[in-house]
Amino acid sequence: MKTDFQFSNLLGTVFRSGTLTFTPDGTCLLSPVGNRVTVFDLVNNKSHTLPFAHRRNISRLALNPRGNLLLSVDEDGQAILTHVQRRISLYHFSFKGAVSALVFSPSGRHFAVALGRKIETWRTPSTPGEDEDGGLEFAPFVKHREYVAHHDTVQSIEWSSDSRFFLSASKDLTARVWSLDPEEGFTATTLGGHRQAVYGAWFSADQETIWTVSKDGALFQWGYLPPRNLPETDGDFDPEEHMRWRIAERHYFxxxxxxxxxxxxxxxxxxxxxxxxxxxxxxxxxxxxxQIHNLSISQNDIDFVTINKTGEWLAFGASALGQLLVWEWQSESYILKQQGHFDSLNALTYSPSGDRIITCADDGKIKVWDVASGFCIVTFTEHTSGVTACEFAKRGNVLFTASLDGSVRAWDLIRYRNFRTFTAPSRLAFSSLAVDPSGEVVAAGSLDDANIHIWSVQTGQLLDQLSGHEAPVSSLAFAPNGGSLVSGSWDHTVRIWSVFARTQTSEPLQLQADVLCVAVRPDSKQIAVSTLDGQLTFWSLSEGTQEAGFDGRRDASGGRKLTDRRTAANVAGTKAFNCISYSADGSVVVAGGNSKNICLYDVSSGVLLHKYTVSVNLSLEGTQEFLNSRNLTEAGPGGLVDTTGEASDLEDRMDKSLPGAKRGDAAQRRTGPEVRVPGVAFAPTGRAFCAASTEGLLVYSLDATVAFDPFDLDIDITPETTLKTLQQKDYLKALVMAFRLNNPKLVTRVYRSTPPNDISLVVKDLPLVYLDRLLRHIAQQADGSPQLELNLLWLEALLKIHGRTLKQRQGEYAEVVRMVQRAVARIQKEIMTVAEGNEFMVDYLLAQPKTAETKRIELVPVTNGGDAVDGAAQSGDEAMGDEEEWIGLD
Structure with missing residues (x-):
């Protein structure tokens, strides 16, 4: 099995904090999600996360006018210049301070950055391929000028359309007009008159008017005007000398x-x-x-708003609840409406088809994410407390969730509704869940009780309470063959229950520490158990004997938090795995815990194949191995010292987290979120796995969607030589050459040109290295092409000749086999629909009354040379002459 998984996408989070920006064509929106950037394609309804990561949360984004360079800056002023289309980072740079505003000039040659009360303009670095000399530069960032006149933090910068001037708005109640280069007769101008901090200043399209808006809701219109009470003197007086930027109008919101x-x-x-x-x-x-519109879209502050280039779409970001909205104001409709979990994730699971991921969190919400698009398609909010576990039934679109509110709920993912609610005789906070593969029985365990509760899904009745454990049940899992229920408990035992036997017996497996998680291999022959002492052990399900085991404490160990008195190597809380998941073929397990590491192990040898670092974000606790002694103060670690009490704004000093609170909680301590991995799951295809983390839902996959991936490419293999080989009727060689070029159109041409009688010969001699690609191509053709019989002939030949190989290496071919199964199922459904329609048509025609006035109706048989006609009927006027009388269908 291939194990070179790479970071693919970040789901579960759509906006954290910072600024949003549209691409120049207005079709994509770039949003900062923690220390990464996600690109939302609003036209094609897809999203992807750029592969680079900052060391802190991103605070500012800026995109150049061409749309190919993205400049992202984190809270410490560290910048990364990225090529958006190629998804590669070009340069790293430090502005040596927190950045409060960042924007490119309309010409794209410069960008302006605000560092506190200082403004700097820099030349835009050149990118490879822009011109003849375009290459990577040794020192790409060159400072152009520096501007110092504001007395407080600059909050926004806006350029004029000709890139000669720019406006700055500051907390010092003023806005200022600057020139990029010294202009003859121009001096920097101060626009004062607001009573609170100025949030924005803009030029009009003709640059004859300036608009400024302040925190108290005042909008001022500025014009280049003479004094209002201009004295009337002789002709020597020139009013041009007294022209100034003055307030023309005042408006209030x-x-x-x-x-x-x-x-x-x-x-x-x-x-x-x-x-x-x-x-x-x-x-x-x-x-x-x-006023055109005035709408309420959130319960909290709207942190940022931007408009696309055409002025049709408005993008809003609210960080308190993680909301991201794109609204089309003319049609008053949402283009995008997404919200992530605003509490930590607890568990996740894949749907049986592998195209959905379900997450549940402490906010009581269950979200269904589409893997292909990266969007949340439905949210369930019926639970009244944190949701701790979720599990799919292997048959049917039914999802089960367990919650701290004392209920287990069943969800119909076709109609998107809750159709069953299971409760216990006493109020318990359920923390673990397991579903029988048939979907008829659901079991749940609680940390308040040592019993396992079992319900019938059909009736909703409590069937049994399994007692045997002496401590709370921490984990449950049904064997995929449905024969056994495996439970792990804090009493140092794992029990195997025969739930459907006449005598419900249990066989205990003794371990050395509290059991944190159990998982059953897909073939129902092995159990993986994680315990509190950091051990991973593997047991035979049928024999009840230990087959393998190894120590994972060193691998699971994570970073050091600010409050830790010990080093990262000696902290006890991070040295165990809280979640385990088997791969589709059972040869690999992935494990995660209360640390920043996800570990991939080979089951047979116990070798650590790969260790993935969830996050390098220093804004989270536990990402550093060693703490910097320079950050230690007399009051303790510098990161724990609350500096917001010195804030100048009243709302920055007040904590209104409690409803109706007029002042903050005097006993409150500020603690940062800790990096941890509460859930991991392998995709049913085996080509990806996902992890629920503090950052969001991380997806790691074997990326097979490379634009050009040549295989054994030779200088003699070109599209022209491939077509020439096809004309010579050497179909196998032409097919292999097309696969080597990885040209889908060329592969399709060879595929369709192969005669039906030669298909089995081509498939028989096909090298196994191309089997995956040919299966994938047939599945795609079956979904989109009308050549039904040709696709089925290819598929039949492949399954007859290579069926044994597909079964022996099912882990490697799991994804393409599922694609083929879906394509065949769709074809079968369409054929059945046509056949049923023909049957009803024939019944209708046979039931017609035999009257002389009725025109003769005759079923026309399908000839081999003609087009296929499904139940087609022709009238007597077309099939026979008018002079013949109707004789019925006897």
């Missing part, structure tokens, strides 16, 4: 107690959108200040 949190302006359409702290936003048309 009037949002009561709510204050303005973000704003964006679109000069071409004169649209202004503002977001407020009460979760509402307003859309206004300037200069008349006409």
């Amino acid at each position: 009037m949002q009561g107690q709510a204050h303005l949190t973000c704003a964006a302006f679109h000069p071409d359409t004169n649209l202004l959108v503002v977001g407020f702290s009460n979760g509402t936003f307003g859309l206004y048309e300037l200069p008349d200040f006409n």
Whole structure:
């Protein structure tokens, strides 16, 4: 089995904090998710996460006008310049301070960055392929100029359309006009008059007007005007000398107690959108200040808003609940409406088909994620407390979840509804769950009780309470063949229950420490057990004997938290695996725990194949192996010292986390989120696995979607020589050459040109290295091409000749076999539908009354040379002459 899994995508999180930005064509939205960047394709309904990662949470994003360079900056001022289309990072750079604003000029030659009260302009680095000299530079970032005049943090920067000037808005109640290069007759201008911090300043499309907006909801319109009370003197007086930027109009948003949190302006359409702290936003048309919309989209602050280039779509981000919205204001419809879990994930599971991932979290929500698109397609909110476990029935689209609210619920994933709720006689907080493969029985365990509760899915009745454990049950798992239920407990035992036998006996397996997790191999012959002392042991399910075991404490050990008194190597809480999952063929297990590491082990040899680091984000606790002694102060670690009490703004000093709280909790301590992995699961195809972590839902896969992946490519193999070989009727050689070029159109041409009588000969001599590709191609052709019989002939020949190989190496071919199964099932369904329709048509025709006025109806048989006609009927006028009388269908 291949084990070179690579990071593929990040799901479960759509927006954390920072800024959003649209691509120049307006079809994609870039969103910061912790220390990574996710690209949402709004037209094709897909998303992907860029492979690079910062060392802190990202605070600012900027995209150049061409849309190929992305500059991302984290909270410490560390920047990464990325080529978006190629998904590679080009340069790393440090601005040596927190960045509060970042924007490229419209020409793309410069970008401006705000570092506190200072503004710097830099030249944009060149990228390979832009010009003849375009190559990687040794020192790509070159500072152009520096501007210092503000007295407080600069909050936004906006360029003029000609890239000669830019505006800055600051917390010092002013906005300023700057020039990129020294201009004759121009001096930097200060625009003062606001009573609170200025959040934004923009030029109009003709650059004759400036708009500024402040935190208290005041919008000022500035014009280049003479004084209002200009004295009337003789002709020597020149009013041009007294022209200044002056306030022409004042407007106010009037949002009561709510204050303005973000704003964006679109000069071409004169649209202004503002977001407020009460979760509402307003859309206004300037200069008349006409209100177009005023809607509430969140319960918390709207942190950032932006407008795409055409002015049609508005993107909003709210970090408190992790919400991301894209709204089309003209049609008043959502283009994108996503929200991640705002509490830590607890468990996850794959659907049997492998195209869905289900996650559950402490916020009481269950979310279903589409693997292909990366979007959440449905959210269930019926649970009233944290959801601790989720499990799929192997047959049917039924999902089961267990919760701390004392209920186990069954969900129909076709109609998206809760159709069963299972409860115990006494109120228990369920923490583990297992479902019989047939989907008829569900079992749950609790940390409040040592019994295992079993319910019937059909009736919802409690069937039995299995007693035998002497401590809380931590993990449950049904054998895939449905014969046994395996339970792990804190009493140092694993018990194997014969649930469906007449005498419900259990066989205990004794271990040396508390059992944290149990997993059953897909062939139902082996059990994997993780214990609190860091041991991974493997037991025979039928014999009840230990087959293998190894120590995973060193592999599971994670980083050091700020509050730890011991080093990372000596901390006890991270030295065990809390979750285990077998691969599809049972040869590999993946394990995770309360640390930053995910470990991939070979079962037979006990060798550590790979160790994956979940996150390098220093904003999370437990990602560092060693703490920096320079961060230690007299009051303790510097990361634990609360500095928000010195904030100048009142709402920054107050903690309103409790409803109705007027002041903060004096006893509250600020603690950062800890990196941990509460759940891992292998995909049914064996080509991917996912892990629930503090960062979100991490997907690791064997990426097979490479644009060009030549195999044994030779200089003589070209599309022209492949077509020439095809004309010579050497079909096998032409097929292999097309596969080596990895040209789908060429493979399809050879595939369709092969005569039906030669298909079995081609398949018989086909090298096994191309078997996976040919199966994948047939599955794709069966989904999209109308040549039904040709696809089935190829498939029949492959299964007859290579069926034994597919069975012996089922772990390697699991994904393509599932694709073929889905294609065949769809074809069968379509044929059955046509056959049933023909049957009803024939019954209808035979039931017609035999009257002389009725036109003769005759079934026309299908000839070998003609087109296929399913139940086609022709009228008598077409099949026979008018002079013949109707004689019935006897």
